[in-house]
Amino acid sequence: MTKYSLETKLSVVHAYLNGVESLRDTAKKYNVSYTMLQKWVARFRESGTLAAQEGYTNYSLEFKMDVLNCIEKTGASVEEATLVYNIPSSSTVWTWKYLLETQGVNALKPKEKGRPSMKKETNKKQAAERSEKALLAEIERLRMENAYLKKLNALVQEERKSQSAKKRK
Numbered sequence: 001m002t003k004y005s006l007e008t009k010l011s012v013v014h015a016y017l018n019g020v021e022s023l024r025d026t027a028k029k030y031n032v033s034y035t036m037l038q039k040w041v042a043r044f045r046e047s048g049t050l051a052a053q054e055g056y057t058n059y060s061l062e063f064k065m066d067v068l069n070c071i072e073k074t075g076a077s078v079e080e081a082t083l084v085y086n087i088p089s090s091s092t093v094w095t096w097k098y099l100l101e102t103q104g105v106n107a108l109k110p111k112e113k114g115r116p117s118m119k120k121e122t123n124k125k126q127a128a129e130r131s132e133k134a135l136l137a138e139i140e141r142l143r144m145e146n147a148y149l150k151k152l153n154a155l156v157q158e159e160r161k162s163q164s165a166k167k168r169k
Helices: 006-018 023-029 034-047 061-074 078-084 090-103 124-168
Strands: none
Touching: 006 023, 006 034, 023 034, 034 078, 061 078, 061 090, 078 090
16 A cells, blocks of 8 residues: 655645545546545545554553444444544444444443563562462471371381281290
8 A cells, every 4th residue: 555645745736626536536546446536535535634643552441432323323334433533444433333332332432552571570578478378388298298297107116016016926
């Protein structure tokens, strides 16, 4: 997909609006897609020069819901809402609509961009408390194991003594 500068877009739109050529002829003359020129002209007619400027935008949940509510309440098409709210691509609104229908409002919330941090975020105080509790539990377990082994050793010794006493008899 070719990217066009703002000057190119404006010159093509002005050539169509001020000229006598059809939309299709103007698109051929400037080597621009017919549907792209249609969108540029519609956007220019709707909100003027600024509409041709496209950029990356983060949309809030409220804005997304306003656009979708406008479509639902007024019966406007996605293309019309895209023009009214000056959204660069109608596919953005289609995506919002699909997400709302399939996953609900929470799917429209803005997500954090980029990769998650590699650092493990641990609170030192909680880690110290957890490690202290873990150490105390470990000590208790070892004490019980030690007591069990002592008891087992005593029983084995007693068994040996009783067997040796039987042999003597």
